[in-house]
Amino acid sequence: MMRICRPGLSFLVTVAALATVGQAAAQDFPNRIIKLVSPYAVGGSTDLALNLFRDRLMQKWGQPVIIEYRPGAAGIVGMEQVFRSPPDGYTLLLTPTSPVTASKHLFTKLRFDPDQFVAVTLISETPNVLVVHPGVPIKTFKELIDYARANPQKLNYASTSDGGASHLATELMQTMTGTKVNKIPFNGVGPSMAALLGGHIDMTFTLLSVALPQIQAGKLRVLAVGSEKRSPFLAADIPAIAETLPGFISLNVAGVFAPPGTPPAIVNKLQGALNEILKDPPIAKRYYDISAVTLGSTPEESAAFVRKEGEITGKVIRQIGLKLD
Numbered sequence: 001m002m003r004i005c006r007p008g009l010s011f012l013v014t015v016a017a018l019a020t021v022g023q024a025a026a027q028d029f030p031n032r033i034i035k036l037v038s039p040y041a042v043g044g045s046t047d048l049a050l051n052l053f054r055d056r057l058m059q060k061w062g063q064p065v066i067i068e069y070r071p072g073a074a075g076i077v078g079m080e081q082v083f084r085s086p087p088d089g090y091t092l093l094l095t096p097t098s099p100v101t102a103s104k105h106l107f108t109k110l111r112f113d114p115d116q117f118v119a120v121t122l123i124s125e126t127p128n129v130l131v132v133h134p135g136v137p138i139k140t141f142k143e144l145i146d147y148a149r150a151n152p153q154k155l156n157y158a159s160t161s162d163g164g165a166s167h168l169a170t171e172l173m174q175t176m177t178g179t180k181v182n183k184i185p186f187n188g189v190g191p192s193m194a195a196l197l198g199g200h201i202d203m204t205f206t207l208l209s210v211a212l213p214q215i216q217a218g219k220l221r222v223l224a225v226g227s228e229k230r231s232p233f234l235a236a237d238i239p240a241i242a243e244t245l246p247g248f249i250s251l252n253v254a255g256v257f258a259p260p261g262t263p264p265a266i267v268n269k270l271q272g273a274l275n276e277i278l279k280d281p282p283i284a285k286r287y288y289d290i291s292a293v294t295l296g297s298t299p300e301e302s303a304a305f306v307r308k309e310g311e312i313t314g315k316v317i318r319q320i321g322l323k324l325d
Contacts, residue, residue, distance in 0.1 A: 026265035033064045035091045039078025039099055040161070041071040043190025046094050046254055048209075048290065049123050053094070056277045071188055074106065074163040074324065075099030083112040087261035089270055093117065097253050098165050101310035105317040106163040106324045115310075116260035119302035121271045123278065126292035127227035128169055128250040129234075130241065131211050131220040132203040133196055141224040141244060144203070148179035155181040158192035158204035162324050166192070168313070169205040169226060169250040171320045176245045196220065207252050208233060209290035226250030233291040253295070253309070255302060267299050 036054060038046050054065040070078035079099060085091035093100075100114050130141065136155075138144045148155055159167040162185070174180055184201050186192035189210055195201050197219055205226065212233060214220040224241045225231045228249055231238070241248045256274060258267055275296040277283055284294045297305070 026263065026269050029089055029266050029269055030061050030063045032090065033066060034061075034089075036065060036067050036094050037078050037082050037091060038067065038069050039071065039075035039093065039095050040069070041188030041190060042069055043188060043193075046096065048286065048292075049254055050094055052283060052286065053274065053277060056280075056283075057273065060273060060276075074103065074161045076103060076107070076110070079103065079114065079117075080112050082257065082259055083114075083117065085259045087118075087259040087263070089258060089262055089266040091259065092120070092270070093257040094123075095254065095257070096165065097122075097255050097306055097309055098168070098313070099161075099163070100255075100257065101306055101313045102163050102168070102317065104310075105314040106322060108323070109325050113260075117257040118260065118262045118267055119299055119306050120256040120258055120267055121274050121278075121299070122295040122297045122302050122305060123254040123256065123274070124287055124292045124294050125251060125253045126207050126209045126290075127225050127231060128165055128205045128252060129208045129211050129215075129225050129231075130169075130173075130203065130205055130223045131196070131215065132223060133199050133201070134218065134221050135199050136202050136221070138223070139221070141239060141241065144223055145177050145179060145244075148174075148181055149177070152180040153182045155203060156184050156201045157181050158196055158201050158206075159183045159185050160189050160192050160206075161185075161187075163317075163322065165250065165252055166205040168316060168320075168322075171322065172248065172250075172316055173241070173245070175320050176248060205250060209292050212291050231291070253305070255306070264299075271299055 036050055038050060050067045054067055057065045070081055082091055082093040100117060103114050132138055138147055157170050192204055196204055211220055215222045222238055224239050225234060226241055228242055230240050278294045278296040287294045
């Protein structure tokens with residue numbers, strides 16, 4: 001008897017089988033510890049989300065949820081750990097989107113492809129602000145640019161990681177203004193803010209949510225905000241950088257990502273739970289209280305945002321000629 005091979009049919013059967021397995025796994029998900037991985041040090045912008053999601057997911061699902069900080073190499077250490085984790089939904093990356101979208105443009109020898117991460121949901125958005133120590137004799141953004149032009153590399157700024165938001169924002173500012181300031185690297189937002197508050201550095205781009213308490217206490221002076229328009233959380237006379245440098249935008253959007261190959265059924269279950277948490281009015285208020293806005297999105301919407309940000313980030317990195325390897 002002649003045996004007829006039908007590759008197309010075989011492929012469809014395989015896909016259907018995998019989908020069935022994914023749905024079955026989702027029905028039983030979760031039944032053990034979930035790990036939320038941050039690619040940055042303690043004290044960063046994702047701490048609020050990490051702790052809120054840990055507590056709320058434990059309440060919702062009755063399973064332990066732990067937080068693991070894996071800083072290093074512009075977020076690559078933590079990202080690679082999650083990338084190589086089993087695609088079962090039990091190890092998740094909670095991070096600003098910037099390291100996911102920037103790393104492939106910054107490094108030519110990555111051992112993983114950030115584009116293969118599965119975007120689960122976008123969590124929140126907050127602008128970056130340019131702040132200086134009060135001892136710096138600069139009152140406005142224009143004064144900063146004038147001073148930096150007249151005194152190349154006299155000002156020191158904190159970079160929380162090469163290729164991170166503070167680094168790229170400062171590099172873009174220098175490119176657009178023809179200035180040069182001196183980079184001082186720090187391993188995370190917490191150490192950089194401590195150095196700025198202590199007067200060991202002059203300035204930095206950092207999250208509004210991180211800097212606002214120090215601004216309100218008079219311990220830092222804010223010169224401008226990285227959003228497209230002025231921020232309602234700041235005094236009305238604090239300008240957007242885009243007013244002086246059209247096209248300059250520096251925002252921090254946080255998201256949750258799963259390892260490549262995570263079944264859609266599990267991704268959807270995670271997305272539903274996380275978005276339910278974000279829609280809770282007390283949670284939204286917690287974010288608003290730190291000058292951030294909760295988002296919540298479908299996996300498709302999240303992936304589209306990440307692709308668009310990657311295109312914009314890549315253009316900036318190419319423009320300033322930045323490579324880290």
